[in-house]
Amino acid sequence: MPLIVALWCVASLLTISVFSVVAGRMRGGSAIVYGASLAISAVALAGALFQLLHDGTPPALTLPIGLPWLGSHFRIDALAAFFLVVVNLGGAATSLYALGYGRHEESPGRVLPFFPAFLAAMNLVVMADDVYTFLFSWELMSLTSWALVMAHHRNPDNARAGYIYLVMASFGTLALLLALGLLAGPMGGYGFAAIRATHPGMTLATLVLMLTILGAGSKAGLVPLHVWLPLAHPAAPSHVSALMSGVMTKVAIYGFIRIVFDLMGEPSWGASIAILTIGGITAAMGVLYALLERDIKRLLAYSTVENVGIIFIGLGLALAFKGAGMKWAAALALTAALFHVFNHSLFKSLLFFGSGAVMTATGERNMDRLGGLIHRMPRSSVAFLVGCAAISALPPLNGFVSEWLTFQAVLVSPDLPEWGLRFASLAVGALLALSAALAAACFVRAFGITFLGRPRAEGAAQAKETDRFSVAAMFLLAGLCLLAGILPGFAIDALSPVTRIMVGGQMPTQSALSWLTIVPIASSRSSYNGILVFVFILASASLTAFVIHRLASRAVRRSAAWDCGYPEPSALTQYSASSFAQPIRRVFGTVVFRARERVDMPPPGSTRPARLEVELHDLVWEGLYAPVVVAIGFAADRLNRLQFLTIRRYLSLVFAALVALLLVRALWQ
Amino acid sequence: MAVIGDLAAQGVQMLVVLLLAPLLTGIVRKVKARLLRRRGASVLQPYRDLLRLLRKEAVLADNASWLFRVAPYLIFAATWVAAALVPTFASGLVFSWTADLIAIIAFLGSARFFLALAGMDVGTSFGGIGSSREVMFASLAEPAMLMITFTLALIAGSTQLATIAGFMASSEVGLRVSLGLALVALAMVAIAENGRIPIDNPATHLELTMVHEAMVLEYSGRHLALIELAASLKLLLYISLIACLFIPWGLARPGGGVPDMLIGGAIYLLKLTTGGVLLAFFETGIAKMRVFRVPEFLGAALMLGLLAALLRFVSRSF
Numbered sequence: 001m002p003l004i005v006a007l008w009c010v011a012s013l014l015t016i017s018v019f020s021v022v023a024g025r026m027r028g029g030s031a032i033v034y035g036a037s038l039a040i041s042a043v044a045l046a047g048a049l050f051q052l053l054h055d056g057t058p059p060a061l062t063l064p065i066g067l068p069w070l071g072s073h074f075r076i077d078a079l080a081a082f083f084l085v086v087v088n089l090g091g092a093a094t095s096l097y098a099l100g101y102g103r104h105e106e107s108p109g110r111v112l113p114f115f116p117a118f119l120a121a122m123n124l125v126v127m128a129d130d131v132y133t134f135l136f137s138w139e140l141m142s143l144t145s146w147a148l149v150m151a152h153h154r155n156p157d158n159a160r161a162g163y164i165y166l167v168m169a170s171f172g173t174l175a176l177l178l179a180l181g182l183l184a185g186p187m188g189g190y191g192f193a194a195i196r197a198t199h200p201g202m203t204l205a206t207l208v209l210m211l212t213i214l215g216a217g218s219k220a221g222l223v224p225l226h227v228w229l230p231l232a233h234p235a236a237p238s239h240v241s242a243l244m245s246g247v248m249t250k251v252a253i254y255g256f257i258r259i260v261f262d263l264m265g266e267p268s269w270g271a272s273i274a275i276l277t278i279g280g281i282t283a284a285m286g287v288l289y290a291l292l293e294r295d296i297k298r299l300l301a302y303s304t305v306e307n308v309g310i311i312f313i314g315l316g317l318a319l320a321f322k323g324a325g326m327k328w329a330a331a332l333a334l335t336a337a338l339f340h341v342f343n344h345s346l347f348k349s350l351l352f353f354g355s356g357a358v359m360t361a362t363g364e365r366n367m368d369r370l371g372g373l374i375h376r377m378p379r380s381s382v383a384f385l386v387g388c389a390a391i392s393a394l395p396p397l398n399g400f401v402s403e404w405l406t407f408q409a410v411l412v413s414p415d416l417p418e419w420g421l422r423f424a425s426l427a428v429g430a431l432l433a434l435s436a437a438l439a440a441a442c443f444v445r446a447f448g449i450t451f452l453g454r455p456r457a458e459g460a461a462q463a464k465e466t467d468r469f470s471v472a473a474m475f476l477l478a479g480l481c482l483l484a485g486i487l488p489g490f491a492i493d494a495l496s497p498v499t500r501i502m503v504g505g506q507m508p509t510q511s512a513l514s515w516l517t518i519v520p521i522a523s524s525r526s527s528y529n530g531i532l533v534f535v536f537i538l539a540s541a542s543l544t545a546f547v548i549h550r551l552a553s554r555a556v557r558r559s560a561a562w563d564c565g566y567p568e569p570s571a572l573t574q575y576s577a578s579s580f581a582q583p584i585r586r587v588f589g590t591v592v593f594r595a596r597e598r599v600d601m602p603p604p605g606s607t608r609p610a611r612l613e614v615e616l617h618d619l620v621w622e623g624l625y626a627p628v629v630v631a632i633g634f635a636a637d638r639l640n641r642l643q644f645l646t647i648r649r650y651l652s653l654v655f656a657a658l659v660a661l662l663l664v665r666a667l668w669q
Numbered sequence: 670m671a672v673i674g675d676l677a678a679q680g681v682q683m684l685v686v687l688l689l690a691p692l693l694t695g696i697v698r699k700v701k702a703r704l705l706r707r708r709g710a711s712v713l714q715p716y717r718d719l720l721r722l723l724r725k726e727a728v729l730a731d732n733a734s735w736l737f738r739v740a741p742y743l744i745f746a747a748t749w750v751a752a753a754l755v756p757t758f759a760s761g762l763v764f765s766w767t768a769d770l771i772a773i774i775a776f777l778g779s780a781r782f783f784l785a786l787a788g789m790d791v792g793t794s795f796g797g798i799g800s801s802r803e804v805m806f807a808s809l810a811e812p813a814m815l816m817i818t819f820t821l822a823l824i825a826g827s828t829q830l831a832t833i834a835g836f837m838a839s840s841e842v843g844l845r846v847s848l849g850l851a852l853v854a855l856a857m858v859a860i861a862e863n864g865r866i867p868i869d870n871p872a873t874h875l876e877l878t879m880v881h882e883a884m885v886l887e888y889s890g891r892h893l894a895l896i897e898l899a900a901s902l903k904l905l906l907y908i909s910l911i912a913c914l915f916i917p918w919g920l921a922r923p924g925g926g927v928p929d930m931l932i933g934g935a936i937y938l939l940k941l942t943t944g945g946v947l948l949a950f951f952e953t954g955i956a957k958m959r960v961f962r963v964p965e966f967l968g969a970a971l972m973l974g975l976l977a978a979l980l981r982f983v984s985r986s987f
Contacts, residue, residue, distance in 0.1 A: 217793045371792065374734045385736075394779040396771055407771055407815070414982055424984050430816060430975055437811035440778055441804035448800065453792030454732060517766065526828045529767045533750070533776075536767070541746035548723060548891050555726035555890075562730070562887055563793040575789065575797020583805035587964040622744050 003059035005047040006084065006127060007068050009040045013120035016040075017113050024109035027105045030102040033112045037119060038095035041088045044123065051076055053529050055497045066132055070190055073129035076499035079262070082338060083126045083196055083254040086345045089480075090247035091119045093473050097353050098239040100469030104360050110151040113236055118144040118243065120250050131180045131190040138176065138255070142219075143170035145248060148240040149232045161231035166226040168218055176215035176255065179208045183263055190261060213278065214257045219252035222303045223282040224311065224620045229305060234297035234365070240354025241297060242342035245304040250341050253311055260319065260329035261334075261502045267323050273424045276316035280431035283618075284562070287438040288592055291445070293617065294577045295354045295365050299446055300348065303391065306435055307344045310406065311337050313428050317409045319504060320421050327505025329412045332520050335495050335507050336405035342491065345397040345485060347390040349476035354384035357466035357474070358450060361396030364458035367449045369457035376463040381451045383474035388447045388479040392440040396534040398484035401518070403436055404528060438584070445580045454571040471538040473496040486530040489518050578614070584615070593617055675763035678850040678930065682762055683753040686909075690752070691715035693908070693945050700949035714778070715901065719894045727890035730791040740787035741895040744780045748899040751776035751815035752906040754830070756913040756932035761831035761923030770818045770924055774811065777862070777906075780899065788884030799883030802960060806868070809967035810861050813854055816974030820851045821914060823981040830913065831923065838917040850950055850977035852915050857970035859907035860980070861963070863900070866952040871900075880960075889920070908944035909937075916940060 014038050025028035051059075058077035066072040076084065098115070105111055121144055124137035124519075146169065150162040167310040182204060183195045198206060218225035233244045260267065260275075286305030293299040314337025321330035355365070357380045364370055374381040390397035409431070413425035455461040484491055489510030496506040510518050517529040548554075561567045589595035593616045645653075679728070695712035702709025729737065730826060751773045781803065788800035822828045824847065825836035836842060861868045864881040873879055885896050913920060919936030922931040958966065 016893055017786065057923070151780050194843075318897075329907075334694065372732065374790075375732070375735060378735075389779070389782065392778075392782060393775065395768070395775045398942060399905070400772075400775055403776075404771055409830070411819065411828065416822060423979075426819075426978055426982050428974075429978075430812060433812035433815035436780075436815075437808045440782055440811075441808050442787075444782060444800065444804050448786050448789035452734065452736070452786060452790045453797075522831050523766065524827055524829065526769045526771075527766045528769065528772055532767045533772070536750045536764075537743070537746045537776075540749050541742040544745055545742050545841060552723035553726055553891055557726055557728050558731055559728050560731060561791050561793055562728075562889075563795055564886060568794065574792045575794060580801040581795060583801055583807060583960075586961065587805060653707075 001061065002047040002051040002081070003061050003074060003127070006044055006076065006123060007061070007063075007074065009044040009047075010123050010127075010296050012035065012040050013116040013123075015330065017115075017117040017120070018118065020112040021109075022051050024112045025374060030105065030112060031099060031110050032099040033116065034095045034102055035362065037116050038651070040097070041091035041095055041119065042117075043351060045085060045088035046091055048076075048081050048088055050079040051134065052078060052085060052494055052497070056138070060129065066136070067190075070130060070132055072133045073191055074127045074133070075129035075192070079254070079257065079500055080126050082342075082495065082498050083250065086250050086342055087119075087122045087126060090243060090250075090345050090349055091122075093349055093353075093477055094239045096476065097242070097356070097470050097473035100467035100473075101237075101239050101353075101356055101360065105237060107151060110153075111148060111240070114147040114151075115240070115667055117146060118240075122247060122330060125251050126254055129192045131184055131195075132191075134255075135177055135180065137174065137628045138636055139173050141248065141251065142173060145232075145236075145240070145244055148244075148388045149236045151240075152235070155235075157231075158235040161228070161235040165228045165232035168225070172215045172218040174215075174224075175211045175218070176521055179211035179259060182208050182211070183259070192258075195263045196265075200269065205264055205268065205273070208264060209260060209274070213255060213274070215260055216252045216256035216259070218277070220249045220256065220308045220312075221282075221286075222308065223285045223305065223337050224624050226282070226286070226305045227621055229294075230298045230301040233301040233304065233378075234295065238297070238352055238359060238481050241301070241356070242349040242352035245301060245352060246345040248606075249308055250345055252626055253308070253315075257315065257502065260315075261322075261616055267319050267420055269320060269323050269418050272316050272320035272323060273420055273585075275318075275319060276421075276424045279309045279312030279314075279316050280428035281309070282312060283435040284431045284438075285309075285592070287435045287442055288588055291438060291442045292593065294367050296358065296367050296370075296446065296450060297352070297365055298352050299367075299442070300355060303439065304344075304348055306439060306535060307340065307348070307391075309435070310403065310432065311340050311344070312404050313337075314340060314409065315431055316428070317406075317413065317425060320425070321409075321412070322414060322503045324418075326412070326415065327503055328507070328521070329409065329415070330503035331411070331496075331499040331505040331507050332405065333409035334499050335407050335492055336402055338495050339405060339488070339491055340402035342401075343390070343402050343481070346477050346481050346484065347387045347399060350387040350474055350481065351382060351391065353474045354380055354387060354478070357465075361463035361465055363455075364457065364459045370450045370455070370460045371453045371574065372451075372455040372460060373463055373572065374451040376460075376464045377451075378647045379471045380474060383471070383478045384451065385447055385543060386478040386481055386517060388443040390485070392443045393436050394440070396480050396482075396485050396530045396537070398488070400490040401430070401485055401528070401530060405520060406432060408526055411526075412521070449575070449577045449580060456571050456574070456576070477505055484535075485497050487516060487596060488528075488530055489513065489516050491493045492518060505579060522567055589616065592619070594619065630650070672763075678759060679753075679762045679764050682759070683749070685757060686752040686902060687749065689938075689941065690751065690898065690905045691719060693905050693941055694901045696942060697904075697946040697949050697952075700946050701953055704949065704953040715897075719844050719898060722750060722889075722894035723891050724896070725890040727892050732888050733791055733887070736783075737787055737790040738892070739890040740783045740790075741899075744784050745789075745895040745899045745902075747780040747783075748777045748902045748906070751780075752902045752909070755835050755906055755909045756830055756920055757909050758836045758937045759921035759923075759925065759930050760913065760917075764927055765831045766829065770821070770830055770833070770906075771815070771828055773830070774814050774818065777903065778807070778811060780903075784884055787888075791887045793887065793917075795883045795886050799886070802880045803884060806861055806963060806967060809971055813858050813967060813971040813974045814862075816971060816978050817851045817855050817858065820847050820974065820977040820981055823859055823978065826979070831909075834913045834917045834920060835922075837914060838920065847977040848915075848979040850973045850980070852911070854970045854973035854977065855911055855914070856892050857966065857973070859911065859950075860948075861967055861970070863904045863907060865948065867955050867958040868966070870957055905941070908941055908948075912937070912940040912944065
């Protein structure tokens, strides 16, 4: 039943997509499209939630479309149901936001047809149960999102972002195609059920794992495959950025889990070391990039890279524990990772919505030209603040719970049998701690520079609060962040069917515990109670305020800022996004980004201003991608000559190639 | 009946930390003054300062937002709850399972998050410099603290403070290299987190090296009182933490009666005073360091913490 509902939802989304080619020109067309997407996503969300909580036998269905001898297989097991919840919750919130935000769109004809198709494609990836349907939906997801990235294609930066995205997406799909092809084997058992039944050998498994990391990891944004992400996510309209960062990266993670945990069979411990290391590096690098970024949407995109790293740390630990036969620990680590998937989809969508509201109100993405928006956009700023606190892992919000669970999983790792794995988990634990602390710094900076202080440019001074649909969507997500933070036990319980089928174990049932405490392993080991923490902090803060206002003083006087007696009227003397990051740039950036600062002081008596120049290098791009770009350019120049041959020479080339291939074939035998 | 007793003990703990925190600050200031051959203000002076500030009107900058006014209450509440969850005179109080050591660190992180935001709210350059340095220190101090937590959790098999304290007081623990490293690292983190010399100077004003004082420069009246009280509470929290982890003797056991708790309270006072005096001696004997030396100091703490945890990963006997 839920599968039928989900497939009908997909079909209706695709229908709307076609319809909106026409509707894009009508007045109010965007309201119809986004309203319908909202309704359909809500229905699909309800169906997925029912399937996840009900936990019956996974419904499966084969449709006679696609490859003639294969058909299209669909199936919703617990893992797919969970990711359908993430996709459709994000889809519903985004559609609600877009009801207001979409009105400001200059070229709706370039956004409206692709938006529902993008949602439909993400749903299809998660439901697919054979290689062909999976890859087809995956490619549909890439192409629709590429079209959305290119919505404002006249901007040369967006065109470059779209180009790099297209290249990386094709590369990723190619890697997945090879991975799934290797798994399906020469006999062509393309159904996932057939793949699950066969067990690949050691070499094959390693090869498949590497290809999956390349394919799914490039879509999710693992370092060093992340380069397209901070270009493409911000280039799209903000509600699409929210979908790409909050939801599409999660679909990529779904693909990774499906292949590595489900289809590949028993993992080797070397695999988990690779995933752990990549995850740790991704988390730390992502947040460092984010800290040095001045463009608020690119900052959020880099922070997505960080959070994907945190999720992969959880997945790597789960794989390690699964390999060692510690099912309860594997369940803990996988729950931590999946809960972070859910949490990140909430707060990252919320933050992108906020950045979209800021962009509509001010026309600026550069934080150094913002400031003081808390006075002009009071409601958006509250929601954005909740998102910042949640992503900085502050209790009692949801980001803290999933990071706490990940730390608890790291603390089990000394029981692992392999030395290498133990050291890798400790090192990754340290990287996780570092990136958690840096993320807090990053979001103090993001909120403080954008919303606090005085406006740094005219746009920020003239800003107006955004429309009520956008505010409603932001508060919906902010409320869910709080709810998931204070009642995490229910979310953990809802994830137990997923861990049962993926790692064969589950965490202790949480919702039955007194006071709704969560206890990952045993109560003598660790426990956390979000709701009591929330009540304690709220109660003691209000009690203090009440007592002080009653018994001491409640008088307030407004006056000019004190600033040690030297208040400076120019808003440019405030700390900017760059100066706020300067201490951290100096501590971490000198190694990671080869950051150099040059101060050019005018000689005494000169009235010329002093100059401070900062030089940063993106070593990943310069070391890994730039040489490839140069090599391709070189090869293209050389091969260019082949374009202007006579027909006779072309025929002889074809002949030579045929002979060479036949020779190879003959020698191979 | 037992429930009421448990709740009362927890309530007493909340009040004890709140009432003792200014006294601890007073003791540290008094001892520092005596070491410098000054007479120094009475140890009760912080209480008088707080009362004076509380009665005064709060002066707000013209463009201060609601966040500026709410932040002191949140900072105070988060620090207070954190301090009340660290065992002082008794371990395993009724709400001790609400949050483990990782969560307590995160509470302090929340307080710092809002303090740094409040520093940026008015839009002065002093607030910005304080906030940006504070988050830079925190980006190293917090991982160091988590590494210390890892070490302790791996030794005691738990991140719950009550369980760790119980384990540390038992005979199983013995002398361990990793514990020594963790203690040094914890002391370094405590000094940095509380903005003591050599990291920051709580007594100065208008100096380019200042961090904490720069952030709270725009605060006055009751808001300032709350922030000062939160700072005192944080100092008390760290000394209680070191005491309950490394000298856990005298803590009343879970289920211990009132006499146990009274003895525990007396011993706790002794530990607190000793901690304050040692801090004063340390601060007097050392010079303030440049801001960009601090990352090296905290990096050393982080490496010590990591090394301690690593030793635990190598062998259970370290």
